[in-house]
Amino acid sequence: MSDTRPSSLPRNATLYRVDSAHFFDGDGDGQGDLAGVLRQLDYFGRLGVDGLVLSRDDRHGIPEVQWQAFAIRLRQAGLSLWLAENRHFRAWPEGEVLPLCTLVDHGPIGLTHWLEKRAQGGQAVWATGGPDLTRVVSRCGGGDLKVALPYLALLACLPGPIGLWQGEELGLPHAAEPGDTRGNRSPLPWVEYPEQSPVAQQPMQRRVATEHRAMAVSRQEQEPESPLNQCRRLLQWRRRQPLVANGRIAATGLHDGLLWVQLAGAQPSLTVVLNLLPYRQQHRLAPLPNGWQTELILGQAELSDDHQLNLGGFAAAIVTPKVQE
Template structure:
């Protein structure tokens, strides 16, 4: 894959994050440095030249902390230590410094809504200690839990202890929710932020950012209830204002995981004294449809404009079906409720659309997040039932395939054991037998590969010069816009080829033009006018 031709120094401008390309690293599945079958920090450090050559500005690491891994690391037992399966704190510090030397910043993932049931606080709480006040413990209603809340993973949001008391968990039972009304919870997380900023991280991604605060009465949930008893409560904003003051001391940034249908409520999290950015789920879950994509883009830019925050563009992450697979299905949108085993997929069609979507997202104003393996065009993998680890599968009674299919270890070398992920043990999740075809070394040698497309597009992205988006006249089913004088992005989602506007140069294309010089369906191009 080669060394980068030069190390890019991180941009010193305080607003680097406004138009950054940020690469999501799911450490467990990225690269295995010691051959034990689990990805680790040594593997990431060895692949930093690959990431520098890809051209990304920052890495977002999903939780790398000590964890029993009941939910892929989002059940944290110690926020100040690296899980031994991944490495050590000293190695994390080296990784942060080495990445910075190549022009790449680091963003860590903080999980404030809950901890692991192995966290010292919760272990003391179930023994009856005063730490109980840091969680939501209640007596039940006879044999019934304290209220009717449901877990995000399915089933009740309450688990009963042998002493008869119940504790709240909006996710798995191994992830008890913290009580954010307690000042010790707030102090602890402020200390955690300082701990990681002191180690050189540039930013923090906030997991489940809209769920922390709960109605202290813990009432039953009624559809349409306002305010919601545990989503998007007003008390959250005071928490994030206190966090922002800490980030400003260090020049750090926040990105929130905020799933909200109300655009005005969503924008409140992005006010100048709160979070810097938040993930844009309307675009990520949008079907491959020109009118709906344009509406999602317009709505996203409109909801960010009043607070001056940049949009973020995401096609996939560690929780959703991979783009190549999703775009090859009859239903090209994404909804957790519709996930099912055996959904037919046309991977050739999905790959063509995913290539076009990459150029679309990289041309839009704001920051772009690339989930590991998207640059290789990896499809969703089928996981044998006896190897599925995601709690969503078990909590659904076996009907939900879970999220493991997008978390399969990456293929690095076509001719190496386990496609180069690691040299000795079988990976923690099985790789499909045909994944050598997607290996990074093979794609690096192919100028038509998905990897080559991502590298070229990321390198060329500055041609848009950070300007605002202006839509251009285009036929139905075609998206065309400019952001800088003389540079145009055209994406054809129509059933027939589209004529290109006048241009002097094709900067990059997701596929070949037809024999008449027209843009085929499911193809995108950047043009110099």
């Protein structure tokens, strides 16, 4: 990247890009609003994000005093505030600007190009989705919603700030034909059955896309292996992993839908292996004197004694060299 200025944003930061008009209805008028964003501060905290990105439309027409009060509430909750403009995120009110680099190619081939750019260094916010893109689950998953896991794992392992587009943590598919931005504009599904929700949420929740209702927050909260809970695990791991904060991408590889990324730095290296296809595959790790150990697994994956990693369809595994006892 050409912009190599130091940034105040931590390299392991996660930003959450909010479409406030379709996020949460805070005043009961049937439309999402900034009050709704503030009503869900606990959601952001449990997810593990460090800042929110809003659009210029969210800022437009809001009195300065109200906007400043909104920013103060976010800051008190430990969240920075950013505005999306063109292909950049701008910090508010400091004005720091970071370029946004989003994967737009289809399938695994596009990922390799993306990772080559990431390995070149430079500060940028990396993402797999946005308001003008077909959701990554539909763009790269061939209709299988389980593809959300490896793409979330890929983002979580990247050294440098990342951005989650609203709903990616739920593994939501596109709710329209590919390329139709309305597929990103269905209200976030908070409850599976809107008729059982508080009155203030009902008008907006009844507009949730039909295919999103079974993926509602209320349902995923109860399922330990749901995309939401897996995403929380990943972002918690990301926050405490030194190589994400201080390391670099040392090597990448792609073969038959298996993608692996190796991080290196002052700490022992780690390798992230992603199965981007719906069937089981095997990946042989480089032999080490003490072998390997798994640090985090998403989906079905097992590590054998002979350095063989067996990954189920759309599974992901993070492995590290085993420390001699």
